[in-house]
Amino acid sequence: MSTSLNKLQQIIAVARCRSFSRAAEELHMSQPALSRSIAAAEARYGFPLFNRMSHGVEVTSAGQDVVEQAQALVQELQVFDSNLRLIGQGKGGRLSVGFAPLLASQLLTRFAADFLRPDSAAQIRVMIRPGRGLLDALKNDEIEVFFFPESHIQDAEDIEIGLVGQVMSGCFVRAGHPLLERRQIARDDLVRYPWLSSVEPHLAPDVPSKARLICDNYHILRETVMTTDAVCICSTDFVAMQLADGSLKEIRVEGLPLGDTRIYMAKLRRRLNSPLASEAISAVRRYLAAGRGGEHLSQ
Template structure:
């Protein structure tokens, strides 16, 4: 169905004048008349009667005009939704993100996205990158934001580094190790470790509390003798207030965590996914600088 022709029909019904309808639709009156005549001929219907008193809508015309208005509204809504989708302001975006990054960036990211694009549906999966690969392969998510050390050799993916995030051994501010200017690996080994699933500390721990929720890991480290490897950016306030301390470990300089965007190779991301990726990059790089 030609939406433009339906607009012509609705305009005549609105104005009860072919000349005013033609002006409203920005076409000539003969062109408008031909458009409506073509519709009438195709469907064997008479939509308008023209007489000295002006234009009158026929019963068939009343039916067609009602249907035309519904289609015009649907067409306008469709165009609006496509425009919003192209701007990344509507539709659905799903992505996976590692536990630490989720704790660092998701609260701010969610509020920024929903403030700018309240029609956008945002779905997140929080797992280590290696556990998110099946979701990426079956298109449940469009991308993974996280470390790539466990997935670097996976097939069919593209990896883009977006930031390097500092890591440190931290303990509560009144921990016995917090009094030392430098601790040894043996000092660390005397205490349990708080750590996420899949992370090894490089030492034989006295014990361990393993959890992928970094907020719980933080509370555990604050309340126990656990040592904890995390991003100083995540505990910036606790470090500033002295409730936590970053340890200097002899011969144990921690490498920076390489934060990457992982997608299916050759796959075009949705506009919303591109916007999410840009905002995550900004947030992660901000944490890395901070």
């Protein structure tokens, strides 16, 4: 016979009620069955837990030590059970997740708000890198899943890639930018103006600009566009507030096709998602489907 959770709860109930009959009623079992269960525990360990008296029971000195330890164990098991339920619901556990820079800037505020609610026990670690860096981290088991725009990585035999949504991309400059005076803008017109991006120049060879700022933080890129003559491509959701108040303007550049950019998730093939990872993938799908990934929605 092993000491089970039910056994511990029985000992605690008898000690609290000071009566086998009242404890049995509380535990929804018969009084004889409870008495036999307690007697079996006493026989197993070789000492009495309770003194049987005419008016009820009294905890022995040794029994008091057992009751205190039982209470601590039951509390820990209740926490354990609660944590398992949270993990199963995608509200608990640990998740290491990766985002490409623009997606991080666009989605993380909403992502954090959804996963760090008062009823959550989730511990989230976020890695923000370009696609190749996230792929290396995935293969090294540093992250469980990551999200990236199309063309950032290529499909691989050991990597499972799935479409989660899309974003609308545009080319943006500050209000009053000299390019806005032109009726038509060609790619060669960009040569005179700095180019802002999160990717290295060899990944964007069609952009003729000579001056570049490469930065993983699109919040910084957005502020830089608003205060300089730089040009930047990003999602329209991410700059929706600035477009609405007129501080940023979208330009159309001939020979620089933009539009919907597909967003993918990647994980190791044949590896099952944790409940938290599955919830993260579902959440990103919801944001992109609703066009609500932008930080402006949470402000």
